[in-house]
Amino acid sequence: MRRGRVGLAAILPFLWLALFFAFPFLLVTKLSLSHTVLAIPPYAPQLDLSQGLAGLKVFLDGLDTTTYARLAQDRLYLDAYLSSLRIAAMAAVLLLLIGYPIAYGISRCPPGLRLALVMAVILPFWTSFLIRIYAWIAILKPAGILNAALAGLGLPPVDILNTETAVLLGLVYAYLPFMVLPLYAVLDRQDESLIEAAQDLGATPLAAFWRVTFPLSLPGAAAGALLCFIPMAGEFVIPDLLGGSETLMLGRVIWTEFFANRDWPAASAVAIVLLATLAVPILLFEREQGKVLS
Amino acid sequence: MSGRPQIGGARQTFAPWDDPAARPLVRFEGVSKGFDGAVAVDDVSLSIYEREFFALLGPSGCGKTTLMRLLAGFETPDAGRILLEGRDLGPEPPHRRPVHMMFQAYALFPHLSVAENIAFGLKRQGVARAEIAARIEEMLALVKLEGLGRRRPDQLSGGQRQRVALARALAPRPRILLLDEPMAALDKKLREETQFELMALQQTLGTTFMIVTHDQDEAMVVADRIAVMREGRIVQVGRPVEIYEAPADRYVAGFVGDVNLFEGRIAACEGPLIRLATDDGALDAEGAGVVGDAAWLAVRPEKVAVHTEPPADGRNRLAGTVLDYGYLGDWTTYLVETRPGRTIRAARANATRTLLRPLGCGDPVWLTFAPSSAVVLTK
Amino acid sequence: MGRGPSAFNIVSVVLGLAFLYAPIVILVVYSFNASRLVTVWGGFSTRWYAALFQDRQMLDAIWVTLRVGVLSATIATVLGVIAALALVRGGFRGRLALAGGIYATLVMPEVILGLSLLLLFVAAGLPRGFWTVTLSHATLTLAYATVVVQARLRSFDVGLEEAAQDLGCPPWKAFVLVTLPVIAPAVAAAWMLAFTLSLDDLVIASFTSGPGATTLPMRLYSQVRLGVDPKINAVSTLLIGLVATGVIAVYLVQQRDERHKRLGLGHT
Known part of the structure; x- marks a missing residue:
């Protein structure tokens, strides 16, 4: 009986997501099949329901795939598409390599300290993302803190602001908590007696790690990698502030098409392509989360 | 698989802990x-x-x-x-x-x-x-x-x-x-x-x-x-x-199995037997001790016999009434009150098949146990 | 009885935390730097804070951001609690679809979310401004609030609620009198998280906001594009201080609850 009542109330968030999350994707799809015009809103055709079915027919006839054809012909979009995926994948690998030792280190600490360390990892995430990325500009710029420190050590200066390296650094920095937390969750849940059993059966501590701890933590690694990869592939702020003009990523392309070029159909078409590409990782992520749920 | 005895039978012969030469x-x-x-x-x-x-x-x-x-x-x-x-x-x-x-x-x-x-x-x-x-x-x-x-x-x-x-x-x-x-x-x-x-x-x-x-x-x-x-x-x-x-x-007596304990002082030592003066009277059991020391007599419930008629022998004999009993199938455990606030457990094997209830609450009974079935503990 | 951390473990954690905190520390330190140049320490000064409080546009943006944050976080938390209940207690047909929507929102690139919400408001003929940003932020943060509350609800003993019903409470009252007080810390954490995310969002706000509803991140972004401005360090430090105080307060309250639990004073 209680279930029925929860079910009834659940219609609220359900409707909310249907209206504000699912339905708008139809609008994006529709717009990606429209053309740019100099008007407000800056696209055609418009659906005019006052003319009834005839209006719907005129509207449907007005839709076509010319925007996609335009995107396919322009090297810029393809380059941006490929470099988005490449940079997001590289950052995900770096995050795994950096995040794993941190998560593992925390899980080895005494229980009281563990909670405090997890909090310490999350805390920066609570402070403004924009501000944390902005801080890196001050560090990385040619006359910035990094080069001042390098000069102090008698080392040659580096110029990495406005390069792909800076973008990777920013991505790793901003998404690190999202990698550490799922990894920590699986590592912390792991039964200590499994490690003892492995050592009891003759495994050195290192062998026990590789044969037992590591394989059992792979679901957490997958969850963390997906949790980071998907939003990173569409990231805007980090490539925009740290990447300079040479780093092309789809998030920036959508932003530029929309705000600078006022080409709403192109922005929508790029969004649809990105969404279609991310559909598989998103479904994988949902399956991983579903496993955690059950 | 030499030397290792089988269950039962010669099991007693495996006792390396008694052999001073065994490593x-x-x-x-x-x-x-x-x-x-x-x-x-x-x-x-x-x-x-x-x-x-x-x-x-x-x-x-x-x-x-x-x-x-x-x-x-x-x-x-x-x-x-x-x-x-x-x-x-x-x-x-x-x-x-x-x-x-x-x-x-x-x-x-x-x-x-x-x-x-x-x-x-x-x-x-x-x-x-x-x-x-x-x-x-x-x-x-x-x-x-x-x-x-x-x-x-x-x-x-x-x-x-x-x-x-x-x-x-x-x-x-x-x-x-x-x-x-x-x-x-x-x-x-x-x-x-x-x-x-x-x-x-x-x-x-x-x-x-x-x-x-x-x-x-x-x-x-x-x-x-x-x-x-x-x-x-x-x-x-x-x-x-x-x-x-x-x-x-x-x-140990209490942790391993059930036990009835009688607290008292050692009144006399007669060879392997010790006589203990307790609130339930003088009781005899095997053990070792010094006259005058505090000690406890321990006897397992299954070693306490339950009689419906007063037994002839006067040693280790206690009279009481059945306060409660528990029928476990193979055993029946009786809780016998010998004096206000003092109960003793006795267990009887149900060796024959019967649906009759030989004893019930309130029945007068006599409990006895052999001195060799009880042990005196000094700790 | 677990083994302690090895030297490698300790070094990993320390380096990791240093990496996470160094930029924040630098930012805070330079907000008190009298010099305009980041590499030069011109002595301690609060001049950037003074300048900040004379910046009308910045103050307006902060006010808009706080109002959007409080309102959207409240909507998201109410909906999130209901959604979390539905996900954990299950039993209705749309459960999988709801879970799918929640997790998809969680990972969806912000540009896509922002663009799609904007198109919705344009199609609906809603003028862009304060309300459209608030609705958009509620949508974004709903997913996070749900996940936080759901994690707590999963370890909640349904027996407590059943006991309340057994003692005569109708289900909704059992929820209000028993479940809600027990999960209150998680609900508070969910609200805080939703509020912080709203405070922090640039991309969705840029798409869905209109004239007169410029949020702080939008204002900061346009400043940052013009170059490093120590005033930004000052406002950042204030924001960091605000959030850190809130988070640490919640943490301390939770610690106290934990201690009570260990002493057997609290509820499950």
């Missing part, structure tokens, strides 16, 4: 271990012999698991040392000790199949591939799990998992197998079956077993010798019959 397989020497100021194991010295089935018995928190983990190498003693075949195990990490453990919740690797679980220890020893395959089959046959090698632990029943854990710990042929509450997760019926299988297995293999349990029945059934632990110390070590019939003190 123990494992020797604890004055071992102590504390956690955050609390003492878990307190100055324990103990010898375990080759081919022995040894039980550590005690309530939870008595230090028995810590003692086992010290032997496995998961804890380091604060004081004392542990010897295996005369060699100090002190510096050896767990993975280099030829001691394997069957974990309480089994600790089966969930990402590995049954066969891979069993092979785990063999691979660490660098056993050849063909040899590993053969050993897996041998182990699966030993624990009667033929054909289940490819299953994952979560596809097995509780009893099957327990067998896999056993096979995994036995596969690398440990010098001593440690079993941490191995049957805690099984239901009563399965537990009893498993106890006998475990004994048979131990005799077939000739491996030394050390079991940790809080279940006195289990320890009595499976073990050659039992060490009763309390608050980190070993109170008594002996064969099950010694623990039961000649407990070292009131704690």
Whole structure:
């Protein structure tokens, strides 16, 4: 009986997501099949329901795939598409390599300290993302803190602001908590007696790690990698502030098409392509989360 | 499999602990271990012999698991040392000790199949591939799990998992197998079956077993010798019959089985017999002591006879009325009130089949027990 | 009785935390730097804070951001609690679809979310401004609030609620009197998280906001594009201080609850 009542109330968030999350994707799809015009809103055709079915027919006839054809012909979009995926994948690998030792280190600490360390990892995430990325500009710029420190050590200066390296650094920095937390969750849940059993059966501590701890933590690694990869592939702020003009990523392309070029159909078409590409990782992520749920 | 006696029969002849020339397989020497100021194991010295089935018995928190983990190498003693075949195990990490453990919740690797679980220890020893395959089959046959090698632990029943854990710990042929509450997760019926299988297995293999349990029945059934632990110390070590019939003190008497205790002072010593002056009158029992000392007479309920007519002999005789009784099928336990506030337990085997109720609440009865069936304890 | 951390473990954690905190520390330190140049320490000064409080546009943006944050976080938390209940207690047909929507929102690139919400408002003929940003933020943060509450609800003993019903409470009252007080810390954490995310969002706000509803991140972004401005360090430090105080307060309250639990004073 209680279930029925929860079910009834659940219609609220359900409707909310249907209206504000699912339905708008139809609008994006529709717009990606429209053309740019100099008007407000800056696209055609418009659906005019006052003319009834005839209006719907005129509207449907007005839709076509010319925007996609335009995107396919322009090297810029393809380059941006490929470099988005490449940079997001590289950052995900770096995050795994950096995040794993941190998560593992925390899980080895005494229980009281563990909670405090997890909090310490999350805390920066609570402070403004924009501000944390902005801080890196001050560090990385040619006359910035990094080069001042390098000069102090008698080392040659580096110029990495406005390069792909800076973008990777920013991505790793901003998404690190999202990698550490799922990894920590699986590592912390792991039964200590499994490690003892492995050592009891003759495994050195290192062998026990590789044969037992590591394989059992792979679901957490997958969850963390997906949790980071998907939003990173569409990231805007980090490539925009740290990447300079040479780093092309789809998030920036959508932003530029929309705000600078006022080409709403192109922005929508790029969004649809990105969404279609991310559909598989998103479904994988949902399956991983579903496993955690059950 | 020479020399190792079979169940029953000549079992008594296996007693290396009585042989001063015998070298123990494992020797604890004055071992102590504390956690955050609390003492878990307190100055324990103990010898375990080759081919022995040894039980550590005690309530939870008595230090028995810590003692086992010290032997496995998961804890380091604060004081004392542990010897295996005369060699100090002190510096050896767990993975280099030829001691394997069957974990309480089994600790089966969930990402590995049954066969891979069993092979785990063999691979660490660098056993050849063909040899590993053969050993897996041998182990699966030993624990009667033929054909289940490819299953994952979560596809097995509780009893099957327990067998896999056993096979995994036995596969690398440990010098001593440690079993941490191995049957805690099984239901009563399965537990009893498993106890006998475990004994048979131990005799077939000739491996030394050390079991940790809080279940006195289990320890009595499976073990050659039992060490009763309390608050980190070993109170008594002996064969099950010694623990039961000649407990070292009131704690052991009460922990292993039911017991009636009579508090009093030693009034006289007559050879092996002691006369104790108690509030229930003068009672006789076997034991040793000094006249005038405080002492306790302990007698097991099944050794107390229940009479419906006053018996002729006047020794160790108490009159009372049945306060309550519990019918257990094989036994009936009577609670007899001998004077206000004083009750004594007596158990009677239901040797003949009858639906008649011979005794009921309020019936007058007389209790007797032979002096040789009771024991005087001074602690 | 677990083994302690190895030297490698300790070094990993320390380096990781240093990496996470170094930029924040630098930012805070330079907000008190009298010099305009980041590499030059011109002595301690609060001049950038003074300048900040004379920046009308910045103050307006902060005010808009706080109002959007409080409102959207409240909507998201109410909906999130209901959604979490539905996900954990299950039993209705749309459960999988709801879970799918929640997790998809969690990972969806913000540009896509922002663009799609904007198109919705344009199609609906809603003028862009304060309300459209608030609705958009509620949508974004709903997913996070749900996940936080759901994690707590999963370990909640349904027996408590059943006991309340057994003692005569109708289900909704059992929820209000028993479940809600027990999960209150998680609900508070969910609200805080939703509020922080709203405070922090640039991309979705840029798409869905209109004239007169410029949020702080939008204002900061346009400043940052013009170059490093010590005033930004000052406002950042204030934001960091605000959030850190809130988070640490919640942490301390939770610690106290934990201690009570250990002493057997609290509820499950």
